[in-house]
Structure formats: C-alpha cells, structure tokens
Amino acid sequence: MYAFDYHRPSSVADVAAMLAGDEDAKLLAGGQTLIPTLKQRLAMPSGVIDLSGIAELKGITEEAGGITIGAMTPHAAVHFSEAVRRVIPALAELAGMIGDPQVRNRGTLGGSIANNDPAADYPGALLGLGATVRTSKREVAADAFFTGMFETALEPDEIIKAVHFPRPEQAKYVKFANPASRYSMAGAFVARTAGGIRVAITGAGPTAFRWREAEQALTANWSPDALDSLMLDPDNLNSDLHASGEYRAHLVRVMTKRAVATI
Incomplete structure (x- = not known):
C-alpha cells in the first residue's frame, strides 16, 4: 500500500x-x-x-410511495429493513444475496453503484425499478447512470447522496451466482411498473443493461414462454474463465424466465 x-x-x-x-x-x-x-x-x-462519518448519507425512508436509501447504507440494513421488505420486497431480497455477511455489513449501496462492477447486483435493481440517483449536484435516471464497465455518469467531484426506488406493482430478482464470490454470472431483475415492464440484466455484459426485446415480448405475453425464442448476442457478453458468452446468453434467458415464473 x-x-x-x-x-x-x-x-x-x-x-x-x-x-x-x-x-x-x-x-x-x-x-x-x-x-x-x-x-x-x-x-x-x-x-x-x-464517508462513514457523514450522517446525511445514511438511512432508509419511505417517500412518494417508494423507498429512498442513503448512499452509505449497508446492504444488510436494506435486507433487514421492514420498510423495504414491505414496499419493495424484491429489493430487500436482492440485498440479502450480495456476498457474505461480512460484505453485507460493510458494503454500501452508493459504493456499489459508483464502482459499477459488471457483476454487481444493485445496478440491476436501479435499472429494473427505474430508480433515480441523487447526487451532490443533480438527479440522474438509472437508465443514464451506468455508462460502461466500471464507468458511470458521475463527474469527478460528484458525490452520490441517495437513491430513490419507485414502488413496482411486482418485481423479482434471480441470479446465477459464482459459488466462490457470489457475484452474478447472470442475473435478471424483472419488474411490472406503472410505466411498463422492465427487465434488467446483471453479470452478463460489460455493464448492467435493460433487455428491451424481453420487455417487448413480456408486454405482449406475460409468460416465461414468451422468452423462448429470444437470445442475446454472445459476442456482446462477457467471456472469461467462469463462463463463455454463449453460456451467459443461455443463463440470461433462464434467469429471466425464472424471475417471470416466480414474480
């Protein structure tokens, strides 16, 4: 060091x-x-x-029918929050899938999305729920926040203060986790929202992304079978010692179908 x-x-x-x-x-x-x-x-x-000494960056509140979470709130607090479990249970469940107890008690929402690891779970929740990132300068829609591998729309002197998650009608997150790290090798956050169906994919590509073709198919036919003919281009997905692009493309469809089936 x-x-x-x-x-x-x-x-x-x-x-x-x-x-x-x-x-x-x-x-x-x-x-x-x-x-x-x-x-x-x-x-x-x-x-x-x-940032651990800044009280204004911590906490969970109900706001505008949804949930607002401070950037320095640890994953464990999100997972065990009564408000999150009641308003957006899929978000609480996702937080409980991150890493192990040590990671969940130290890692934070703001740190996760600012780092934007391709295999992180929270970016899927932000995209799947249409969340808004509140910073020291502005508000940024989740769809515009994640720009590339380990890259976001944050400016060098910009600080994440909180994230607001609208309440969905229904939502579910399912992932295929690496057995050692518990990072997502392919995960799907599926939500039925007031603005329509959203499908966010984690772990498979250079950054989390919305699977628009799946959203269209599920809008026409809300059934796991609606995804049978869909497949992402493996050339656009990550390929490493854990899984090839072809395998991740298959996993994405399987995880998305499971999310729809269990929502």
Missing part, C-alpha cells in the same frame, strides 16, 4: 471541498473494492476520503 492522507469529513459539503482541492483523492464507502486495490498497490491516491 502506498502512503496517502486520510480524511474523515462530517458533511457532503466538506467532501466536495476536499475533492475540489485534490483531484487524485479517492472516496471510501464500504471499502470492499478500494481497500483490496490499495493493498495490492493497484491505486496510488494522494488522499482517501472516508
């Missing part, structure tokens, strides 16, 4: 000021990605800004 300055501010305004004065500083949320990266000397930030 390289030497760096450690900061623990108490407000979002303080964080913004620190970022403005040091473009090489990194934000520390739950640390599930940043800490190992620092230990392996794969990053050399001039400073690390710890």
Whole structure:
C-alpha cells in the first residue's frame, strides 16, 4: 500500500471541498473494492476520503410511495429493513444475496453503484425499478447512470447522496451466482411498473443493461414462454474463465424466465 492522507469529513459539503482541492483523492464507502486495490498497490491516491462519518448519507425512508436509501447504507440494513421488505420486497431480497455477511455489513449501496462492477447486483435493481440517483449536484435516471464497465455518469467531484426506488406493482430478482464470490454470472431483475415492464440484466455484459426485446415480448405475453425464442448476442457478453458468452446468453434467458415464473 502506498502512503496517502486520510480524511474523515462530517458533511457532503466538506467532501466536495476536499475533492475540489485534490483531484487524485479517492472516496471510501464500504471499502470492499478500494481497500483490496490499495493493498495490492493497484491505486496510488494522494488522499482517501472516508464517508462513514457523514450522517446525511445514511438511512432508509419511505417517500412518494417508494423507498429512498442513503448512499452509505449497508446492504444488510436494506435486507433487514421492514420498510423495504414491505414496499419493495424484491429489493430487500436482492440485498440479502450480495456476498457474505461480512460484505453485507460493510458494503454500501452508493459504493456499489459508483464502482459499477459488471457483476454487481444493485445496478440491476436501479435499472429494473427505474430508480433515480441523487447526487451532490443533480438527479440522474438509472437508465443514464451506468455508462460502461466500471464507468458511470458521475463527474469527478460528484458525490452520490441517495437513491430513490419507485414502488413496482411486482418485481423479482434471480441470479446465477459464482459459488466462490457470489457475484452474478447472470442475473435478471424483472419488474411490472406503472410505466411498463422492465427487465434488467446483471453479470452478463460489460455493464448492467435493460433487455428491451424481453420487455417487448413480456408486454405482449406475460409468460416465461414468451422468452423462448429470444437470445442475446454472445459476442456482446462477457467471456472469461467462469463462463463463455454463449453460456451467459443461455443463463440470461433462464434467469429471466425464472424471475417471470416466480414474480
């Protein structure tokens, strides 16, 4: 690990000021990605800004019929939240599938979506539910937030404050998890919302994405059978030592059909 300055501010305004004065500083949320990266000397930030002391970034509230979750809220809190389980049970269930108990108690919603790992679960929930990311500068629709592998629409000095999830009519998340890491090798978040059917895929591509063809097919025929003739292009999917693009394309259809069948 390289030497760096450690900061623990108490407000979002303080964080913004620190970022403005040091473009090489990194934000520390739950640390599930940043800490190992620092230990392996794969990053050399001039400073690390710890967000754990900022109360305004934590908490879960019911708002406008949906749920708003602070960026520094850990996965375990989402999973066990009475409000989340009552309003959006699929979101609570998803949070309980992330990693292991240690990861769920340290990892945060904001850290997950800011990092945008291709195999992360939360991006699927944001896209599947049509969520809105609230930052220190603006509000960003989930459809415009995830831009590529480990890339988002966030500006260098922009801080995620919270995410608002509208309440769906029905929703379900199903994933095929890597048995070692529990990351999604292919996952499907299917939701029936006021704006129509949404199908979000995680783990299969360079970033989470909506499967528009599946949405159209399910709109015409709400049945797992409606997906039988659909298949994503394997050339556009991840291919690695865990699974080929062809296998992930197959998994995506299977997971989506399971989600529809159990919704």
